[in-house]
Amino acid sequence: xxxxxxxxxxxxxxxxxxxxxxxxxxAFYTGSVSASxxxxxxxxxxxxxxxxxxxxxxxxxxxxxxxxGTNQFTVTNTNSFNSGTYNVQVFRI
Amino acid sequence: MSYGILxxxxxGFTQIDGTYDxxxxxxxxxxxxxxxxxxxxxxxxxxxxxxxxxxxxxxxAKPSAQTTLRQITVAVYSDGFAFFTPWQASDNFNIDYFIxxxxxxxxxNNSPDHGLEVYKANGxxxxxxxxxxxxxxxxSFDDLSSxxxxxSAFTVSSMTGIYTLMSGKNYVGRSPQGWPSYSIIYSFFxxxxxxxxxxxxxxxxxxxxxxxxxxxxxxxxxTNLIGTLT
Numbered sequence: 254x255x256x257x258x259x260x261x262x263x264x265x266x267x268x269x270x271x272x273x274x275x276x277x278x279x280a281f282y283t284g285s286v287s288a289s290x291x292x293x294x295x296x297x298x299x300x301x302x303x304x305x306x307x308x309x310x311x312x313x314x315x316x317x318x319x320x321x322g323t324n325q326f327t328v329t330n331t332n333s334f335n336s337g338t339y340n341v342q343v344f345r346i
Numbered sequence: 347m348s349y350g351i352l353x354x355x356x357x358g359f360t361q362i363d364g365t366y367d368x369x370x371x372x373x374x375x376x377x378x379x380x381x382x383x384x385x386x387x388x389x390x391x392x393x394x395x396x397x398x399x400x401x402x403x404x405x406x407a408k409p410s411a412q413t414t415l416r417q418i419t420v421a422v423y424s425d426g427f428a429f430f431t432p433w434q435a436s437d438n439f440n441i442d443y444f445i446x447x448x449x450x451x452x453x454x455n456n457s458p459d460h461g462l463e464v465y466k467a468n469g470x471x472x473x474x475x476x477x478x479x480x481x482x483x484x485x486s487f488d489d490l491s492s493x494x495x496x497x498s499a500f501t502v503s504s505m506t507g508i509y510t511l512m513s514g515k516n517y518v519g520r521s522p523q524g525w526p527s528y529s530i531i532y533s534f535f536x537x538x539x540x541x542x543x544x545x546x547x548x549x550x551x552x553x554x555x556x557x558x559x560x561x562x563x564x565x566x567x568x569t570n571l572i573g574t575l576t
Contacts, residue, residue: 258353260475263459268475271356274482277366278448281402306569308514315517318566331564345366346485
């Protein structure tokens with residue numbers, strides 16, 4: 254082991270190893286987007302560098318598009334008639 | 347970070363920092379697949395959310411039997427969720443799942459053993475080695491733009507115990523094919539191939555719907571994750 258932290262449970266099972274890549278939750282955002290509109294949501298530090306992840310979990314809405322930017326993400330509602338509610342999870346990996 | 351603990355792995359990725367919440371298993375189980383028949387009838391095997399499930403939960407899943415090739419997607423309801431196979435795919439099998447939540451949302455452990463607990467500046471727990479935590483094996487990102495988008499694929503050396511993140515975009519498009527009888531809803535599936543040892547995103551019909559002369563597609567950025575619960 255070069256360096257790092259190993260953690261075991263009481264049974265001797267490894268709970269954290271120096272090679273593990275952990276999933277960490279940053280925040281959960283919810284809101285509404287008007288018909289044929291976009292909204293930007295600020296997330297400090299967010300960037301598309303492979304260590305940030307985000308998903309829109311209002312999965313049954315066909316008309317919501319999610320895009321990642323720098324210090325923000327954008328939700329676009331392509332529905333011309335109805336507003337849409339978004340639920341976006343942001344995490345680090 | 348002004349104080350506290352910062353743990354990085356051998357490759358430099360942060361594992362624990364007391365700022366963001368590590369993910370633990372809140373609840374787990376096994377459920378039979380759901381599907382929609384060619385006539386539009388739905389066979390639904392829904393899992394009801396356990397009490398106190400937080401709203402920002404994550405769903406992870408894998409086929410229970412690690413053989414052959416399986417495709418699953420998730421449908422979320424106000425009171426629970428179900429895993430669907432592609433439209434008209436009647437092959438019956440079970441799915442193992444767990445509901446991932448932030449460490450701070452885990453039930454209080456009144457008899458912790460030993461190990462490590464890390465707290466955030468506000469006093470909420472960020473990490474506990476008493477909880478199984480999700481370890482990431484691989485991550486990829488898709489930009490879903492149409493039903494012909496080719497999503498990412500993972501190839502692994504061992505499929506044993508590998509779960510995939512199911513939370514995220516599931517319904518991605520509606521096609522007018524089938525007019526004037528019906529339209530077809532496309533969903534984002536995860537395909538587990540236990541022979542090739544791959545997990546691949548697939549955009550596949552999941553159900554039929556009311557007829558429509560026009561199609562639509564909504565997707566964009568999507569994060570795919572596979573890993574194990576340790």
